[in-house]
Amino acid sequence: MSTIATGTILWTLIQSARWTLALSLVAFLGGGAAGLVVMLLRAGRSAALARAAALYIDLFQGTPLLMQMFMAYFGLPLLGVEVSPWLAAALGLTLYAGAYLGEIWRGAVQAIGQGQWDAAASLGLGRARQLRLVILPQALRLAVPPTVGFLVQLVKATAVASIVGFRELTRTAEIISNATFRPLVVYGLAALIYFALCLPLTVGARALERRLGRA
């Protein structure tokens, strides 16, 4: 029986939660960029590109995140890229987030009626400026609440990175639990930290949604 104090365990877990946050942030930024491309392809004129974007979404929403990370971990070396758990986790989560954000944002763009496109076209705007000046400002309002809601999913999804050996909150909890034989305390505290990270986002998303409903 180890004598590591509960306070020390908590502090170590909180320290490791920084990596959970860093991974979430990287995946959100990378996934945001990928999601933007997906949304543009789906709103664009090329049917082939729109189909390719839809296929990407279906593939990444229809397979486990863990498999996506393993494919990144074992696939990148085949392309001659040296891989670390951090890179595999970041790439896997980025592609995962890109599929979900792309789908959310596509839905927001689609919710803006055809009349707005027609009105913008009748002002003599080209397709790109119709999207940028007329459609996106309206779609953005609709997109914010589900995007914040997806952040909760993303923060939780980073726990899967522990399986490819990236030392974030869950991996650290495993290591401490194995060393101290106090799984009840360690996993309980880890769950509480995730809860503290996610609950504000959940509550925020709900408040934003209500405000949108009233407006």
Add this chain to the structure above:
Amino acid sequence: MDDLAALLAGAAITLGLAGASGIAGMALAIAAAGLQRGGGRAGRLAVGLYVELIRNTPFLVQLFFVFFALPAAGLRLGAWTAACLAMTLNLAAYATEVLRGGFAAVSPGQHEAGRALGLRPLAVFRLVVLPQAIAASYPALVSQIVIMLLESAVVSTIAVRDLTYAADLIQARSFRAFQTYALATALYLALAVGLRRLLLGAGRRMLAGGRG
């Protein structure tokens, strides 16, 4: 060829887990939704706390808690049972939320009509309101079951012999990791698409009003 058989055996375990937790999870979600509606303030509070706790923590941590931490509290479970319990608790929380939306879609007049027929409150819930709430939220419930099937890939970490576990064993022996995981991923995709079609098709035949 043996490898393919091993993957298919793993896929059967994965599907079995999804099926068992799907049935148990839906039963638990219906009970939770009933408690939320008819259990007074305490019922609403308890269900709300359960739903938020599950929805704001990762499934993997919930799994580790059930498998590693509950034995410290005196409840020792086998790997398959622990995985099934964690999946059931997780799925039920999301399904409770979905069902809440389904109940909101059923007009209050339905409840009053049931009462006017002389049915007791529990019978009104079971025979009148619940079938309509399930029919209204059925596609979203199916989505949750499919999401749980995909999330179950992480139960390989507690040595449940599911599809991912089979792939882990094969790649460790053959050193063909990418091909093995690609094949396993394709099988997951087929399971997800197949399960969704099956459940949506069954819903069209069985649900109130032929919707779903």
